[in-house]
Amino acid sequence: MELHFSQGSRAKKIAVVTLAAVVIFIVRLFYIQVVQHEKYVAQADQEQVKQFTLHAKRGEIYAMDGSEPSRLVMNQTVYTVWADPTQVTDKNAVVSALNSIAGGNVRDNFAQYLDMTHSRYQVLASKVTMQQAEMLKKKRLAGIGFDAVSQRVYPEGQLASQVLGFVDANGEGKYGFEQANDAQLKGKDGLLKTVTDIRDVPLTVSDKNIRQPAVNGQNMVLTIDRNIQAETEQALADGVKKSGADHASAIVMDPQTGKVLAMANVPTYDPSQLNKVTDVAQLNNDIISAPYEPGSDIKTFTVAAGVDKGVITPASTYDNTGQITVDDITINNATKTAAVTGNITMQTALNWSLNTGMVTIAERLGDGNYITRQARDTMYNYFYNRFRLGKATGIELANEQKGVVVSPADVQGNAVRYSNMSFGQGMDVTMLQVASGFCSVINGGVYYSPTVINGTMSVDGVFSETKNARKTAGIVTPATSQVVREMVHEAHYATYNPHDGSDKYFVGGKTGTSQTIKNGKYVNDQTIGTYLGFGGATADNPRYVIMVEISDKDKSMGGGTDAKPVFNTISNWLINYLGLTPQK
C-alpha cells in the first residue's frame, strides 16, 4: 500500500514520530533482550528462584533388648520461637500466649526482647514442641515466627551416654559413637532450587528447577544390650557409693564374637542436658581413652604366655621367698603369708597374685634365671602382637587411645621393665585392650577385634546383623586356653567364695590392684582396683567377660575388696539374664 502525504502535512509528521518511537522501542528491546540478556536473566533468577536445603534425617541409634533392637537415640522436631519486634503489634498478647503455652521453654525475661526494635530477630523460646507451636500459631500473633529444628532425644535418659556421645548445635557428632560414625549417621543433605511465589511456595513453571533428594543417615544398631548396660551402670553406681570412690568403669563383652555388651563409667552425664556438665572429662569414655597400668589382671596374660610356650603348667613349682631381684631392683609380693612361702605352684602364685611367680615365668621364657632378650621378645610378641596390648583396637568410638607397651628393642625395654610388665606395671593400656585380649585367652585362642556395631536398621524396621569378620585365630592354643580358664576359675574362688550360687556355674576371674605414680614414685596410698573375669555354664563355653575398675585420687582401692564385688553383682545377674543352666 502506498501512502501519499502532502509535503509537511500533520499526518506525515505523526508518521515520522511514530516510526521513530517504534525504532527506539525496537532498539531498546534489542538492547535489553539480546545485549543484556544474561544480566536480566540473572536478576530475574535472583528474585524468583530460591534455593532450599533438604535436610537429611540423622540416623537413629538402637541398642539390643535381648534379641530385638530398641531405640536409644531418636530425632524429634522442635521449634524456636522468634519475634520481629518491629512487626509485633500486641506485646501483651505475645507475652501472655508464650507464658501460658510455652512457659517452660521461654528465655529469661523474654518480654524485654520485644522492645528491641533495632533488631528483626529475637529468640523468645526454644525447644518448643510441635503441639505448643501449633497452639501458638493458632493465636495468629503478628511479628512471631517459628524455626523448625531437629534435635536428638534419648528415651533411655543417660543410659550409655559416654558410648553414644552427642550432636552439637551444628549437627556434628561429638565424642563416642556419634563422632566416630558421623558420616554414616549424618546422611547427605539434598537441594531444591525452584521458582517460588512471594510466599516461597515452589512452582513448577521453570525449566531451571533442580531437586536432589536428601539421603537420610543410616539407622545403626549397637551391640550394647540395654538391660546389661543398665545393670552394669547400676552396679557401678552402687559400688562407687559403697567404696567411697569417685570413679569407676566396667565393660562386658561376648568373648565368642568380640561384641561389647555394656560399657559404663561413673560419673556420667545426661546428653539431653549438656549444659549441666561441669567437667568435660565426664564426656570421655575412659574405657577406651584413659590408658593406665592394669596391674595384676595382666598375670593371666603372663600365665597364658608361659603355658603356651610350655615353660610352666599349673603344677609347676618355684621357690617363693616373697621377693625377687632383677638387676638392681628388688620386687616384692603384696602377700607375704607363710602359707605361700617356699616351694609353691604357679596356680598358688596366681591365686595369691604373687609378683615373684610372674617374674619367674618371665625368666623361664628366657634362660630360666634371667629375663633375657629372648624372654622379652617372647613377652612382647604375646603382649603386643597377639593380645594387642598397647595397640588401638579400632573400635567404632571416637578418641580411642593406644597406650604404650615398650618394645625390647627400645632402650627402656630392659629386664626390669619386663619384670614389671609381667605383673601389669610399666605399661599403659586401656581397659578395652585388656578385656579384648582376655577374651582371646579364654575363648580358645581367637582374637576378635572389639566392636559396638551389631548391624543396621532399615526404614521399614528390618534389622540386618553385621557379622564381625575381624578375627585372628591362634593367639594361644585351645589347650592353653583351657588350662588358663581352669586356673583363673580356681583363682576366682581361692581367695573369695561368694556362696551365692555362682559356683554352680563356671566363673573365673583375677584381681588387680595397681600402684599409681605420685611425684615420680609408685605409691600404695593411691591404687586402682580392678577385676577381670569371665563366666559361663560350662568350662568350655565362656559366655561373657567382665572387667571392672574403681579408683579415686589419694585413695587406695583394692581389686578384691572394691572391684570384685561389682564384678560379682554383674556376673550373677548375667547368669540369670542369659539363662545359664547350673551344672552342680
Next chain:
Amino acid sequence: MSYNRTVQFNSRRQTNWQRNQNTVAFASAVKLGPISHTVLVALMITVLGLIYLTQATRVSGYDYAANAISDKISSLTEQKDNLEVENARLTALQTVKNSNVAKAMTTPTDVQSVSE
C-alpha cells in the same frame, strides 16, 4: 409479506459448463475489510493468550495443591515421629522400672532349678 435475499445467486448457465461442474456459485453479502481482519486476528491472539494463561495458572494451582499435600505429609511425619518418641519413652527401662506394675511385684521366696 416480503423478504430480502441475503445470498446472491449467480447463474452460470450462460457460461461454458461441463459435466460434473457446479452451475451456480454463492457469494456472501457480508464483506470483511482489512480493519475487520486485523481486529479478528487480534481477538484470536487474545483468546490464545487467555488459553495459555489459563493453562499456566492451572499448573500453578497444582503446585499449591502439591505444596499443601507436602506440608500435610511433613506434619503427619512429625506427629508420627513424636508418637514414636513417646512410645520409646514409655517403654524405656527406667519408666518400666518405676511403673506401678513393677512396684507391685514381689521377690519370690523360693527358687529351684530343674535339670533336664
